[in-house]
Amino acid sequence: MLELDAITAGYERGAPVVRDAHLTVAAGEAVGLLGPSGCGKSTLARVAALLHRPDAGTVTLDGSRVTGWRHRAPRGQRTAIGVVFQQPRLSADPRLSLRDLIAEPLRATGRRDEAAATVRELSRATGLGDDLLGRRPHEVSDGQLQRACLARALVLRPRWLVCDEMTAMLDASTTAALVAVVETYRRESGAGLLAVGHDRVLLERWCDRTLRWDEVAAA
């Protein structure tokens, strides 16, 4: 269970972006969150991924209450949630090759020796050719880079996935491919999904239940 209760979050004191948001994702469930641009849904996604400390409210992850965000969250909690962001260009370190990009979480958590095999398997699943893995982010397209970012999010086999406008920058066929990768992973692992976006048709077909922003948070 990933539970967000009465979350108020923002970047400046006294001017919250998200006010009093409630959201629950059950294990194995796919929840879509629909909202217009600038409403605060990305901020809420960052709170859910333990990347942004809310000003008020509680997040409960698998029954235990979250007390710290970012580096203050225990590594086990942080890595239990895989995140994919909207802009692959900004979410990839420009100095790492796609292979290193995907393997980075394994190296960071001291599982270096699994890297080669896992990267091979995930690049096959996400449809990245071997020649692409040696390239750096500026040498591949947005769609190819987003495939690598999705592979990176899956590499630690998270129990939860937060996809923040994962497909907003991509064409229809890449969108379909990435959604298929996420769904295959969820079928195998039983992971829960929070998919944030503004594309009603996509989210309603993808998710078990889709919530509008005004159902989740105070305006």
Place this chain on the structure above:
Amino acid sequence: MAELAPKTAGWRSHGRTRRSTRTVRVRTSAVVVAAVLLAVLVVPPLANLDQQAVDLSMKLRPPSLAHPFGTDDVGRDLLLRCVYGLRVSLLVGLVAALAATIIGTAVGAAAAAFGGWTDRVVMRLVDTFSSVPHLLLGIFVVAMFRPGVWPVIVSVALTHWLSTARIVRSEVLSLRSRPYIDAAVSGGASRWRVAVRHLLPGVLPQAGLAAVLMVPHAMWHESALSFLGLGLPTHQASLGNLVQSARGSLLAGDWWPTLFPGLLLIVPTLAIAGLAGAWRERINPRRRSELML
């Protein structure tokens, strides 16, 4: 999924065949810097001559074949003195710039990393020190020591890390808020790993550029301190000392003891600044190159 793999066999990297941005200025700068380095590194060990050799019968001779730069007021060969002087000035410039960059990078990165009160206090201190002229602060530092190479290096290093600290701090702050840092945190990276693996490589080009741009600056400060008689001991050939000791003869109409050390100060520093400027344009094409001496 495999059939969705993009066909990109025909794609080629443009990394190797990058367009040439070398203008005349960059080429000239490169040649000058290479010549200076060669002269400074090769001449002293090869030419087995004593730069301190005094020959009073040859004092203040104008440039000739035997002494291309002429001789000074005690008959020492000025070409040799200038090469040794350039060597000392360049060494002081390099070491001071390196030390200043290390201090600046450490302070700037720490201020950005800790944030909050640490950041505010450190950056206000940087502002305070920046508001005092470098030279004045430098004189204050050298005045506490006996003349020598190290006090000058310390003085220049301690007064020149401020701008690097500002550059590094803003760079770290900007890098830190990027989604790829979020992704690293979410992927279980420790603070240390985020700093070393993602932040430091992003900051190093800017810090390295700041270091190179600082070399000419540091050389000028060394010369200024020596010219004021506060820098290196007067017997030691440095560009500042050479210009300082030539003042008397300039009034008597002997132009060469002032001209040649002066040129050796101006031309190599402009060349280094020219190369650094080209580097900066490559790192950040939006910023117009300007001489930051």
